[in-house]
Amino acid sequence: MTTANHCILLSELQVTHGIIFPKTGHMLTFPKWEHILSNMRVIAKKTINAYRECYPEADGQLKAWVALIEGQEIKNFPELKYIFGSADFVQPDRVIFNIKGNHFRLITAVDFRNQIVFVKWFGRHKDYDKINPSEVQHEYPPC
Secondary structure, three states, X not given: OOHHHHHHXXXXXXXXXXXXXXOOOOEEEXXXXXXXXXXXXXXXXXXXXXXXXXXXXXXXXXXXXXXXXXXXXXXXXXXXXXXXXXXXXXXOOEXXXXXXOOOEEEEEEEEOOOOEEEXXXXXXXXXXXXXXXXXXXXXOXXX
16 A cells, blocks of 8 residues: 555545544544434433333333334434424423323433433323423432
8 A cells, every 4th residue: 555545545534534643644533423323312211210110000101202212313302393292392401291191291301412311300290280390300209
């Protein structure tokens, strides 16, 4: 391989896979994030599982919600709303899901850029009316 060919190859890689340090010619590589973070990830599955145990009547619906949201690449709230028609957005980053025909509410914080859904709160609709969804922090089930 000639030096000229090697430089062309490195300059192509620079655009897609890393950074070349000009003085040394060494290359720092990094993964293409769009291939790694292609689907939503639910953070705090331990919390979701605890809510499933605490509210067994919502177990199947919570399990289905996790399976559905983790199978999607969702770029923004309108795309999420298309999939979950009853979802509501609350500033600054909260998305509220109706679970089991609106008997329960699931409050999440969604980071569309990094494809992460943070579980913040889950409970009965009557308990949801007593809290401020934009301020609630991560809560472990009361059971």
